[in-house]
Amino acid sequence: MRLEVDLALLAHGVRTVRPALRDAADGWNVIVMRAAGDALELSATGRSMSITRDITATVTEEGSVTVPARILGDLLARGSSPLATLGSDGLNLEVGLGDLEAKLRLIDDTPPPPIRVVSAESTPASLSALEVERAGAVAVASSGDLQRPVLAGVHLGPTMAEATDTYRVARTILTTWDLDLVVPADLVRLVAAERSDVTVSFDGRVIAFRTHDASWTTPVIATAFPAIPHFAIPTNETLTCDRHGIITAVESAAVLPGALIELRSTGGDLVVSSENLEVGRIESKVPQVGATAVEALFTARYLLDALKLATTEQITFQFAERHVVIRCGSFTQLIMRRVTTQ
Known part of the structure; x- marks a missing residue:
């Protein structure tokens, strides 16, 4: 694998896939880099989430490598050149960042497979950039208690997105959404940060959100959310x-x-x-x-x-x-x- 890529785009891509590794299996805090055509794909997979990001690159030799995520991120943060060159000799990834050059030892073993939607069984859906941003905002009311996973998610229903930690509830309107399921709040926040329209695939167990250059895939928490009655509307106060x-x-x-x-x-x-x-x-x-x-x-x-x-x-x-x-x-x-x- 050999290529040249904009350093800022590469660093941003690495930062945005690393959240998938928050619950990575021991020894698998890694990023897979695949170069093909005119793009570099970055991907990371933890126990509960897979994230990919495509970056435009000048590829002179196609291929793929697996490298330690933290070391790669720290290294790119130190680069001062506008361009980065990447090349693999089969044992190391050679990284050129202007005056800074480094070699990262490649991970030989096969990384965990990415989480995927079974396309043949999937249901399509979509959300506008505004609705995604709204859904990300209501995630503030979700619970941080992972022992109550449904409350640690955002309920995306046919007419609204809502979240609650039992002390507060946040709701917003959805108009282009037909599914009814609960998605991890952390993932909803990540997708919302893109401020982009998304297409969605759901196969009954796993859901994938996709923009033009990125995807986030995770098992849904549930397909049912605790019934929350309509808010009381007192008229005198x-x-x-x-x-x-x-x-x-x-x-x-x-x-x-x-x-x-x-x-x-x-x-x-x-x-x-x-x-x-x-x-x-x-x-x-x-x-x-x-x-x-x-x-x-x-x-x-x-x-x-x-x-x-x-x-x-x-x-x-x-x-x-x-x-x-x-x-x-x-x-x-x-x-x-x-x-x-x-």
């Missing part, structure tokens, strides 16, 4: 305020360590505050329209995550006894209120 104003106020209040965020409506203003008995109190006022007698406590991180999904200039809060529903553009979210006092 609803208020609306400016997105930038409320985010700035909550960020300021969140400065105090360990403090909860209190939202308190006084009619003309929404008072956003936090208090730490050992440090002090922070309070801001945001103009609001609506409810005049609302007080609620929230965990700072949950509230900020929800507010930063807003896609409109105005955010609407609908308060219920145990939770608040936040509506902002294409996103609807529910956050449990904290019932403790400081």
